[in-house]
């Protein structure tokens with residue numbers, strides 16, 4: 001029905017069987033365990049931003065859309081910015097740093113000289129321009145440092161069927177595909193399909209495949225954790241207990257060849273494409289992540305987390321068929337413009353997440369879009385940064401929320417591939 005007759009993954013060198021085996025045996029069990037660690041459990045998010053594009057058209061009335069934010073006492077002390085003492089090798093006296101600062105953020109004598117020569121006003125203007133330029137250069141427009149952002153325990157608020165559908169959900173997907181994905185000029189078709197993709201360049205195809213892969217993943221999760229009937233008489237969305245389990249009919253409705261104009265299997269393959277893209281990003285950032293402390297304030301658990309991350313990274317490093325990002329954006333002036341557009345489109349999608357009318361869907365939508373944005377930042381911006389002491393270029397940095405969203409996003413994709421295999425077995 002939606003069996004992948006074609007086993008290749010478009011724009012990648014490996015096939016579905018290689019990924020299934022690698023993911024289900026090696027990656028999925030490791031991520032499952034890693035994502036229970038405190039560092040990855042708590043995600044800081046603002047679910048109260050106004051939708052910047054249209055008047056909020058829906059508030060999900062179902063209780064399954066609700067997100068429970070953490071109480072202050074549930075949050076690990078290290079995530080609340082508690083100061084700790086750390087001694088820098090180059091500095092005999094011990095200095096206090098917040099958990100997000102590192103020793104090499106040291107005073108730069110060159111900048112110190114400049115600071116004394118430019119006026120406070122010029123300095124302020126410079127900071128504003130810098131912030132503006134930096135924002136234009138980002139993939140994501142997500143600011144979790146505002147005072148309305150709250151920590152959410154992801155394990156207590158799992159992604160699953162919520163009942164969010166209809167006009168509001170379609171408006172989001174519509175505006176993503178029709179207005180924010182690249183499309184060939186003069187096309188009147190509502191959705192991009194495999195025919196249209198053939199005429200597009202690799203970068204634009206990749207953009208669409210990544211979004212479609214995310215859409216697939218979200219929809220597989222809601223099929224795998226569907227609200228089950230209480231009685232034999234059909235679905236009860238008001239089930240007081242709420243029990244979730246796989247719903248094969250729902251899966252077939254969404255992905256079968258006959259019900260999707262032949263596109264279902266392509267959407268499933270796009271999930272594999274996105275998985276390979278994010279896996280490669282993780283591989284590329286492995287040196288950076290190996291130095292990360294995963295600080296939560298609990299020394300034993302932080303050490304455990306470091307070891308678990310290293311183990312995962314070494315497994316991923318041995319994957320033989322990584323996505324090759326170097327073939328993208330490497331053609332001079334034209335591709336610089338394309339990369340700028342790519343970032344603009346993607347930033348817009350991060351803003352659209354504020355228009356999702358179900359808090360649970362918004363939480364996981366934001367997290368996964370931020371995770372994908374972080375993967376893109378690693379794939380396409382990492383090489384532009386220089387390690388110190390070449391002071392003229394900035395140092396590459398990932399914020400805690402970027403790391404948390406990246407690993408959780410890969411966890412979501414990895415789980416989808418695992419669940420897809422279960423659906424295949426159920427249908428045999």
Ligand code: FAD
Nearest residue numbers: 160161162163164165169172173212215216222267361365
């Ligand atoms: P939709 O999934 O709404 O799709 C709309 C149209 O897009 C389809 O008719 C088809 O033409 C096309 N399409 C479908 N799949 C793909 C694909 N993979 N690639 C390309 N095109 C495609 N619901 C939950 O129950 N739980 C959640 O956690 C959840 N999270 C969500 C997060 C976001 C950001 C959004 C926008 C929606 C979320 N939803 C969630 C809703 C869910 O994704 C569907 O929109 C909803 O179930 C209605 O499904 P549908 O069959 O009408 O088609």
